[in-house]
Amino acid sequence: MAKKILAVDDEPDVLLILKTALQTEGYDVQTAANGPDALALAREFLPDLVLLDVMMPGMSGFEVLRELKNDESTAAAPVIMLTGVSEHAKIKEALSSGTTYYIVKPFEFEDLLEKVDQALNEF
Numbered sequence: 001m002a003k004k005i006l007a008v009d010d011e012p013d014v015l016l017i018l019k020t021a022l023q024t025e026g027y028d029v030q031t032a033a034n035g036p037d038a039l040a041l042a043r044e045f046l047p048d049l050v051l052l053d054v055m056m057p058g059m060s061g062f063e064v065l066r067e068l069k070n071d072e073s074t075a076a077a078p079v080i081m082l083t084g085v086s087e088h089a090k091i092k093e094a095l096s097s098g099t100t101y102y103i104v105k106p107f108e109f110e111d112l113l114e115k116v117d118q119a120l121n122e123f
Helices: 012-024 035-045 061-070 088-096 109-122
Strands: 004-008 028-032 049-052 079-083 101-104
Touching: 004 012, 004 035, 012 028, 012 109, 028 035, 035 049, 035 061, 049 061, 049 109, 061 079, 061 088, 079 109, 088 101, 101 109
Parallel strands: 004 028, 004 049, 049 079, 079 101
Antiparallel strands: none
């Protein structure tokens, strides 16, 4: 059975690229464009991994991360944050809040796939 990945980003182009590329690798991918939709979908889809943007309107990736980690049904899923935010304080906050990996955009897709594979197999 294919591993399930939830990709969350407010940029439709980013979601399309992530979904297409990850499906090509054999993953079952669902997408959400904002925090509330991501949380609702996560509780229904029960992803094995979440790819999460930090900067989104309405609800930040950090708020979504806290909600995911506080919900028994989604707490165990590793979270990889994908973001344009490279400030050391934000990276530290993400890692201390339960993020498995923090990847700064733009990124090489091979690097992302490697982290996805590691997160799914190590955690």
